[in-house]
Amino acid sequence: MKQFWWWSVGLVVAVCLFCVPTTVVQAHAYLQSSTPVDQSSVNQAPKKIVLTFTEMIQNEYPSVVVRDSDGRRVENGKAFINPKNDHVVEVGLQDDLPDDVYSAEWRVVSADGHPVSGVISFKVGETSQGFTTGGDSATNATSSWPSTIVKIVLYIGFSLVAGVLLFFLALYRVEVGLKLRKTTIRVLFAGLGLLVIGFLLFLPLQVQIYTGGNGWDFTAMGELVMQSRIGHLWLVQVASLLALMLSLFLLFQKNCLEKVWLWLVPLALFMVLLFIKAMQGHAAGSPDKTIAIPMDFLHLVSASAWVGGIVVLFLLLPKQLEAKVAWNRFSPWAASFVGMIIVSGLLMSVMNLGSMAKLFTTEYGKVILLKIALFLVMGALGLVHYLYMRQTGKMMSAKTIVVEFGLGIVILGVAAFLTNVQTPPPTPPEAFSQKVATDSGFVSLKIDPAIVGDNTFLVTFTNQDNQVRTDFQKVTLTATPSGNKKATEFEARKNSQNEYATSGLYLNATGRWEIKVHALTKDFSEIDQSFTIKIKQ
Numbered sequence: 080m081k082q083f084w085w086w087s088v089g090l091v092v093a094v095c096l097f098c099v100p101t102t103v104v105q106a107h108a109y110l111q112s113s114t115p116v117d118q119s120s121v122n123q124a125p126k127k128i129v130l131t132f133t134e135m136i137q138n139e140y141p142s143v144v145v146r147d148s149d150g151r152r153v154e155n156g157k158a159f160i161n162p163k164n165d166h167v168v169e170v171g172l173q174d175d176l177p178d179d180v181y182s183a184e185w186r187v188v189s190a191d192g193h194p195v196s197g198v199i200s201f202k203v204g205e206t207s208q209g210f211t212t213g214g215d216s217a218t219n220a221t222s223s224w225p226s227t228i229v230k231i232v233l234y235i236g237f238s239l240v241a242g243v244l245l246f247f248l249a250l251y252r253v254e255v256g257l258k259l260r261k262t263t264i265r266v267l268f269a270g271l272g273l274l275v276i277g278f279l280l281f282l283p284l285q286v287q288i289y290t291g292g293n294g295w296d297f298t299a300m301g302e303l304v305m306q307s308r309i310g311h312l313w314l315v316q317v318a319s320l321l322a323l324m325l326s327l328f329l330l331f332q333k334n335c336l337e338k339v340w341l342w343l344v345p346l347a348l349f350m351v352l353l354f355i356k357a358m359q360g361h362a363a364g365s366p367d368k369t370i371a372i373p374m375d376f377l378h379l380v381s382a383s384a385w386v387g388g389i390v391v392l393f394l395l396l397p398k399q400l401e402a403k404v405a406w407n408r409f410s411p412w413a414a415s416f417v418g419m420i421i422v423s424g425l426l427m428s429v430m431n432l433g434s435m436a437k438l439f440t441t442e443y444g445k446v447i448l449l450k451i452a453l454f455l456v457m458g459a460l461g462l463v464h465y466l467y468m469r470q471t472g473k474m475m476s477a478k479t480i481v482v483e484f485g486l487g488i489v490i491l492g493v494a495a496f497l498t499n500v501q502t503p504p505p506t507p508p509e510a511f512s513q514k515v516a517t518d519s520g521f522v523s524l525k526i527d528p529a530i531v532g533d534n535t536f537l538v539t540f541t542n543q544d545n546q547v548r549t550d551f552q553k554v555t556l557t558a559t560p561s562g563n564k565k566a567t568e569f570e571a572r573k574n575s576q577n578e579y580a581t582s583g584l585y586l587n588a589t590g591r592w593e594i595k596v597h598a599l600t601k602d603f604s605e606i607d608q609s610f611t612i613k614i615k616q
Contacts, residue, residue: 121203134189
């Protein structure tokens with residue numbers, strides 16, 4: 080009956096989580112648009128270059144270097160994040176640039192901590208020079224391997240500590256002997272030691288990622304720690320780790336291992352470590368962090384506790400009589416962790432991939448398939464282990480358990496590698512187009528490409544017979560973002576297709592926008608119509 084209760088709770092939680100609405104995450108920033116447009120020609124030299132990305136850009140070390148065809152730098156000042164929109168990087172240009180081809184080499188760090196770089200080029204005036212090939216790319220494989228190794232070290236450390244916490248909080252209920260105490264200290268020493276190594280290596284690795292230079296530049300380390308979001312999070316992690324180590328030291332020093340409530344202190348500190356880790360990954364690039372970060376946190380907790388529980392039970396109770404009781408207690412917990420891993424993993428996969436087809440056609444999707452396959456094998460071994468123990472009353476062979484937690488370690492490695500794999504590019508945005516009826520006919524509004532950045536607005540008026548009207552002396556559009564923020568008004572002028580058009584208009588935020596169309600006819604009658612559009616990126 081107790082087992083059924085645990086499975087029921089796990090199922091209810093899984094269903095509730097599965098019903099949470101998701102938002103597609105463009106983890107790793109992509110260049111969405113630029114002004115001037117890549118490979119374009121302009122009659123007059125622009126005053127600045129504006130780069131718009133699909134996600135938030137970290138405000139540390141954005142770089143845009145602009146050169147003419149002879150390699151001379153022509154930018155004016157340093158690149159900076161637009162204070163009104165953290166998706167946008169700008170850099171000024173020198174005045175009165177001569178006719179030539181110019182290239183802008185850019186390098187930024189996306190919200191999930193991954194560097195992205197690329198080149199755009201544009202022509203000014205009449206010139207015979209050719210364009211520079213552009214595009215964008217994520218960090219290369221060589222630089223991602225150190226990051227993967229550091230994350231493997233951290234994930235194994237998390238699992239060992241999580242396993243010990245679960246062991247004393249929920250699995251072990253008898254007096255702790257001297258041998259068990261010593262073995263536990265060794266396991267904790269290994270887990271905490273791996274976390275210390277991982278966090279110490281994390282800082283120079285981030286310096287190398289952010290600056291593209293020497294990771295052991297201590298001046299850059301200091302600036303990163305004091306001035307950047309990633310540095311502030313690292314400080315909180317280090318402080319939490321030190322507090323966790325102190326709490327565990329006191330717990331063992333006072334020999335209070337049997338007092339379950341005392342383990343809640345290191346548990347809370349450990350949860351802080353995992354939550355901050357969730358704030359540093361792909362979830363940080365989500366437009367809806369309130370869903371993405373908790374899902375990533377839940378995934379980390381469940382995976383660490385599941386793998387760690389298996390490893391710690393095998394190491395602490397290899398041949399003791401209490402092993403069977405502890406494994407039986409672990410089974411419902413393991414079932415709950417597996418359910419949480421499945422639900423959170425599916426949600427994050429959907430958010431990162433955007434479509435099921437990308438699961439089979441992209442590198443990111445194929446790594447997820449590998450992780451799923453390993454997970455299913457490990458889950459099947461755990462189920463066989465549990466059923467065998469229930470039916471025979473005997474423990475499984477140690478070799479089987481070794482294979483099971485060995486697969487768990489491999490899964491942690493694949494998960495660490497996955498965090499450095501470029502996610503698929505976002506689906507190109509669709510232009511907004513809507514036609515509504517008025518008292519005198521119809522008003523149509525088209526916004527292309529309907530993104531954060533520059534857009535073209537086209538308004539068409541037709542009468543009741545669907546004939547195009549052009550009898551307007553003035554047509555204005557007013558764009559107002561949600562939250563009663565400052566509105567922007569601009570005038571549209573008639574083009575050769577009898578549309579009232581305006582281009583280069585900048586929508587500077589995601590979310591809902593209200594576009595009001597006001598038209599004044601030559602006989603001073605008015606047409607007013609409002610449209611609502613949702614800008615995703």
